[in-house]
Amino acid sequence: MNGSLPEATRAEGAGRGSGPLLLGVRHHGPGSARAVRAALEAANPRTVLIEGPPEADALIALAAEEGMQPPVALLAHVVDEPGRSAFWPLAEFSPEWVAIRWALEHEVPARFIDLPATHTLAWGQEEAPDGSAAPNRPDTPDGPEMPETPDSAVSEEAIRIDPLAVLAETAGYDDPERWWEDVIEHRGVRGGDAFGPFEVLGEAMGALREVYGSGGHERDLVREAYMRLQVRAAQREFGDDVAVVCGAWHVPALRHKTAVAADKALLKGLPKAKVDMTWVPWTHRRLARVSGYGAGIDSPGWYGHLFSAPDRPIERWMTKVAGLLRDEDRLVSSAHVIEAVRLADTLAAMRGRPLPGLTETTDAVRAVMCEGSDVPLALVHDRLVVGDVLGEVPESAPAVPLQRDLARIQRRLRLKPEALERELELDLRKENDAERSRLLHRLRLLGIEWGAPAESRGSTGTFRETWRLRWEPELAVRVAEAGVWGTTVLAAATAKAEADAVAAGALADVTTLAERCLLAELPDALPVVMRILADRAALDADVGHLAQAFPALVRSLRYGDVRGTGTHALAEVAAGLAERVFVGLPPACAALDTDAAEEMRRHVDAVHGAVGLLGEVHTETSSAVAGQGPPPEADARSGSEAETKIEAETAAGPRSGIRDRWHTVLRTLSARDTIPGIIRGRAVRLLLDDGELVEGEAARLMGLVLSPGTAPGDAAAWIEGFVGGGSGGGMLLVHDERLLGLVDAWLTGVPGDAFTDVLPLLRRTFSAYEPGVRRTLGELVRRGPGTRGSAMATGSAIPGFAPDLDIERADAVLPVLRLLLGLDENDVAADDAENNNDANDNDLVGVGR
Template sequence: MSTGTPGAAGASTGGAGAGPATAAVVEVLGVRHHGPGSARAVRAALERLQPDVVLVEGPADADPVAALVADPGLVPPVALLAHVTDAPGTAAFWPFAVFSPEWQAVVWAHERGARVRFCDLPSSTSLALRDTGTEDPEDTEAPGGSQQDLGQAAGTEQAGERGEPDAAAPAPSADLLGVRRDPLAALAAAGGYDDPERWWEDVVESRLDTPTPFAVLTEAMAELRAAAPALPAAQQLTEDRREAHMRQVLREVLKGGARRVAVVCGAWHAPALTGTLPSAASDARLLRGAPKRRTSVTWVPWTHSRLAHASGYGAGITSPGWYHHLFTARDEPVPRWLTRVAGVLRAEDLPVSSAHVIEAVRLADTLAVLRGRPLAGLAEVTEATRAVMTGGDDALLALVTDRLVVGEAMGSVPEGAPTVPLAADLRASAKRLRLAQESAERGLELDLRKDTDAARSRLLHRLRLLGVDWGVPTRSQVRSTGTFREAWRLVWAPELAVSVVEASLWGTTVAAAASAKAVSDAAGAPLPALTALVERCLLADLPEALPVVVDAVGERAALDLDVAHLMAALPALVRAARYSDVRGTSASALTAVASGLLVRTCAALPAAVTSLDDAGATALRAALDDVHAAVLLWEDPDASERWSAALAGVSARTDVHGLLTGRTTRLLRDTARLSPAGAARRLRRALSVGTPAPAQAAWVEGFLGRDGLLLVHDADLLALLDGWVCSLPEREFTEVLPLLRRTFGAYDRGERRSIGDAVTRRPTTTTAAAAVVDDALALPALRTAALLLGGPA
């Protein structure tokens, strides 16, 4: 919408009156955010208008970093990140893709030497409005137009992050929210389209009767705004302030001497910037009293998947990869797209030939003609892919959607972009260690005997301690009996940039920040968390924090009387003491603390195992297993002797839950503290007639644990257990069957098969031989089985 008359210009400048400003030309380009059609139309309009100032809907305090668009290192998708300086967790993103009209407007301005300014409310105000609860939580229609908060970036709803609506006002309807979030989609739906971009292509860009579509779109938006129900008061105030700020910036650049101004904004706001505008004084009154907070703004990498609706982004789209293709493939977009689809399927070893591509192109074009559309859209190429290339397989079609339709392209940011010192240190460390910050998930196998791999491990563990989960430990795929291997799963998500900013409160380097965070976490942490923190400090190689945390463990252990806490704390402490062998870090101070914990655990164990119910016994059995594994890892004869004596005391008692006596008996047998014959005698006693069947089953469950292969290799135990099961009366067998099923159900299929084979190989006992088959009773069943198998009845 162009304005060039004195009246229009006077309205745009707040009644500036006649003079040089009255000859200024202002054109408002209302766009659909993240739309390739909108992006192309904006560039065409800018080429025609040749403005000397381009205003873009975005946080006004981002102007200082707008110049980085000219840096070749800033590659979309990227996002403006704004965060409150003294509270980095309060932050917001304004994402841009290469097909975003706002991005193309900024790029065009830098290419032509035009001034570019963001004109929306500054982040200092919008983030302050979030804290006061007056920001519209649903007004997320634009990159640069409105922010995506951290809850949206993570794909979750976080109540209170963006403020709640006025409690006294009714919530806006879903239809209203949909119209306001994507007004062009509402127009497309009214025209019978399910794809706003296809509607734009068919109805707007294919028309030849108007040079640009923006005047028509502004009129349509005016009608939608007039018909839309009113927002709650707080949300309406926020929107009014946004549009008032846009008009004030427009007046400012006109007063500064701009002759031709282009305003690129969401189509919904276009009517508020054209026609007869409110006075500058009324806009100033709207903005007066708006809260503010000190913020910092920079660029961060973004991804296509974070532009999608599925990520929780309100202005999201369903097919960012497809839109990127539409914008970058200027000729033959459908054949080029289907060729890429064929490449994805071939990478999965599927037989997709060039003939498939040709046939799919023909089908997509035919579908477009039958539907009266000038070009095939995403729906047509998807149906052609399903019919021709995937044979109707929805799983393969989902693969194409993930790889291409959505995609996982990640942008980059130049090193000169403003950032906190911690982020700069992380970037330098990652570069030195050749760790790329990629959005695609990848595995990383580390050999801690190598200097580079050990340094990578330290960096990733330090980041995890800071809450920056770039890497997550996984199970190594390399078979090894040593402790020198680590496996990681690396994924760099855009919201981790905010986590880095939050972590910068602890220090300017990763090592210093992790040390400070560990010392802070040690204050007030319970004993199990403290010993786990010791382990993490050793993994991260934090020699400054380790003594403080170890001292805290000693103090807390001396005062903690809960045996569950003592047992939960010991394994992590023992594992930490072992790291001196692999990583070269000193862990000698941990040995004395671990010894003290073990002495207190053994002393408290007899009382701890008394009068437990099933749930308590189950929990304590897991703790026994963990402590036992830790003592074996420790390889200290005194510790092993002390722990075995404690287990023997529990195993010999008759007033303890069978799950625990069975488990302690098994642990003693495995460490040769009890002979197999002795273990068999205790099993036989536990399965004697005087013991209730549920108690017998609990003893068996504790004894066998998760290692069913013991029955395969110990024929005497298998015979004893088999005889016990066969001797159970029907009523008792019914009682213990669920317990036995739980025990044997924990084994994998191979173990269960091996146990079954071992049972069938056993010689027939007198108990089993006593069962005589009645041929008359069995005959009907045999005939039915023969019919089912297709044999003669």
């Protein structure tokens, strides 16, 4: 098939003139792709030259393999710095992809002729002022295509023109996309006119370049010089029987006759970098401008449809839309499809367009199938107009060892990368799910964010995890970057964790890393991390850092339990950390300003939650931490008594339970006048929630704080600590009328000159309550103190309250709950028998189970 052309064929193509056949295209344009195929069929060249990096010539043959499914991209990265990388994306409807496939099918040599990636990546690094690869410009619709780089942005070094926008404006169009569709996409190739579109487009670009020169694309002068040299080399080998597929913007420059010496002079002294290249999967979403990897098209899904539809593209498109909306439970009938097609045709005729374009089809879908609503239309745009197609690359494509190990694990765990975001529920009691969890956690340690943890629905147990998965093309770069840490996922994650532990600055960073090592199950890295953690904890004297690190350690112990990993070393560090937090917290809370007090209040909350969690899920660890000693009395103590107790326990060692020791710390915090009010109030609240205050003690402490002898600002801060911070304090005031009365009486007695000072703090506190809680509090205050108690005594309750539990009304809820949960009477009776429950005790244990 690579022999000479028949005379008839050569005569047919004679109209294009002598020299190489220059096929100027719009990158990722289905009309250009169809025209390229027709031109190549008509000309049957001996070789095809394509705009792209020459280092990828060895990869062209992979495009014919069965496992190669576009969209895909050529990935080039610097060997020593994988983060310096660039992509050349290709879709099924890209003219370059069509040219590659045609050449492989006809056994014609195909070569890339753009500036080598070894210069492109080195050049970008040299120009970047911050040491990172300089961002490449976004690709203009029919102009030059530069490789896509992560975090690309528009360079401000020059104002660059959009050739299509200029041509569209000249033709009277306000939208370049519409002009391109009318002129190219909706234009069929008729008879022997295979070269007509390229000749006309080339002339138009020549006229533009006469006016605008390089159009602000100064680097293109170097690229075009290199392309001219490659075209000359191909002509020496194959004669003029050469086809060149490139951006239409380059056609005038390739036709221009220049001296070889002048072109070589432009290329002299270019920087170089050692690069590797491979194929990687790409997505339609990454072909769209909205993704940040702008490739010149807004609607890759629509263009893919135009390219693949054999006939009647509008009817087929409307059928796709109807199928999508039906899958979303919207009522769309065949009549809707027929009417939508008719409306699209009518709109195209009214607007003077040869065929309906995306604008007309979108308007028709909105009016007919979506009933004028943009909500389902947004779904159509996301799923069909843009699309979530993810390409595939054969296993024979070059890859770093880490990528091959990752692909092997993905196949074994049946965890296929997908472009569409999906939610994955994992039950860690199942081995396959546990391995999936370990893989995702290890990848996150390596900076490969394939999955992001999400909040589990319907379960708070540590045996369940929820992930949101979406595979993005740039993750291939992250895999290449992580390859420096090891050849397997386990080895790379272990080495990365050890290096991060050494480089970690704050103690909390090391504890977080220890938690992640447990989640990722890295037994070799955990001892290193724990040794560093113990050293940092011993040297760190900042109680705030210790309090911030302690909850992460407790969470790690909890995860270790459910995953069956050893946490003895972690428990020892947690014991020492808890001891230091308990001793150092009261002095650290003294004499703080407002911001520091608020931060320390958050630390107190975190430590309180960690202590409760530690005692709940790891009681044997609690015993090891605190020892076995008699619990302290559960009554209120004065500040001096509490301080004496904690000092005595500190000197004697951890004898009592960890919760009891923590309650002693809270009593100390609640009693010291030098501690800010927000911390004292929160300490009292935590003691009250844990049942450590005798009846009426909270009201007595609040009454002391709200007495006239306390500054209004300090009293307001105490109230914020007690009932603010999202701790459910509003419901406490609703159900404890005595506390509400104290707050009400204090607030009404605040002097006028001090009221303006405490008002912002109080508004911040009470505005955090639920609207229903605020409404109930307002109703209680309006009725006056004692109203609720007197109403209950007389049997006339305030709306929403009753003097006693209404058993009959409570029982009426049970049948509905059983129906919702799919339970029957036998299930509840069996559960009552198992838990020794009274069948008439009106509990919801059976239903809950």
